[in-house]
Amino acid sequence: MATAALLADALADEAILSGPEAEKILGEVSARLRAGDIVPYLGPAVVGMSESAIPLAPEGLAEFFGKKVSLPRRARGNAWSAAQYIEGYKLRPTVVLFMTEAFSAPVKPAPLQAFLAGLNLPLIVDIWYDAAMRKALSDAESWGEVQGISRAGIGEDRWFRFYDASGGEAKAADAAGWKTLLYKPHGSVAPAKNYLISDADYVEVLTEIDIQTPIPDAVKDRRGDRGFLFIGCRFHDQMLRTYARQVSKRSAPPHYAVIEPDQELTLNEKRFFAAENIVPLAIPLACACEIIMA
Incomplete structure (x- = not known):
């Protein structure tokens, strides 16, 4: 009965808040964000609000790979499988080369990123491979x-x-002295071209992520009594859901997710929101950013 009830809740359209109600809640979340009680979890759509020539979604990255090599049908449209195919037939350095080419174009931080950089937040999570959030933080205090x-x-x-x-590479102990910790769970083009991208990369991580081994202690320490605001993200892929679940594990729900009003959620996304106590707020991304920065 509990499983059936959960599924029913997950499928209920009324669980998705919209209009003035959603905007009011986001305003309240924004106040908590400024106070450091909410962790922003940024997806590629955020940096997409700035002029950029980089891929802005896993599907766009898969398309980029497809222009570089002829992919088998099973790998088309899936960035992780495409990277695995390239790694298998052209070796790891080629994957790194392609990823660096894809994300080396200069990217100006989006207004929301610049705003967040000025708040001295304890933790910012950014799941895309670009360096815009790092650039936004360049003038931050610590x-x-x-x-x-x-x-x-x-x-x-x-x-x-x-x-x-x-x-420069630092020690884990150094993080205790930083006011803001930027967490890039999938790696980044800067400063050292670290990329978690192929199926093989994720097989290793996913074997232990449930017991939190791949999650840095510094992230665990800073998330503990905070909620999360997912913005610019989709969760239509199992790997994306898994990471969001594990990064926000043992934090302080409810969490919130900004979704486009015309975005049709998949069944798995609805189930994910219900299971993880995430409140979907149907607000256009540009409008949501204005509310947060007001």
Whole structure:
């Protein structure tokens, strides 16, 4: 009965808030965000609000790979499978080369990123591979970054690396002194071209992510008594849902997700929102950003 009730809740359109009610709640969430009680979890649509020549979704990245090599049908449209095919037939350096080419175009931070950089937030999560959020933080008072890394060929028992504001590699202990920690769970083009992208990369991570080994302790410490605001994200892919679930694990729900009003949620997205206590707010992204920055 509990499972049936959960499914019914997940499918209920009235669970998606819209109009003035959604905007009012987002205003309240924004106040908590400014106070440091909400963690922003940024997807690629956020940086897409700035002029950019980079891929702005996993599907766009898959299309980029498809222009570089002839992909088999099973890998078309799926960035992780496409990267795995390239890694298998052209080796890992080619994947790194293609990813660096895809994300090396200069990207100006979006207004929301610049705004967040000025708040001295304890934790910012950014799941895309560009360096716009790092650039936005360049003038921040005290900050550093931790990135997920591929373990392919590094010969180390490590899941992530820390970097200071200058881009130099730092120690995990250094993070305790940073006011703001930027977490890039899938890696980034800057400062060191770390990419979690192929199926093989994720197989290793997903075998242990449920027990939180690949999640840095510094992230665990800063998320504990906070909620999350998912903005510019989609959760129509299992891997994206898994990461969001594990990054926000043992935090303080309810969480909130900004979705486009005309966005048709998949059944799995609805189930995910219901299971993880995420309140969907149907507000256009540009309008949501204005509310947050007001």
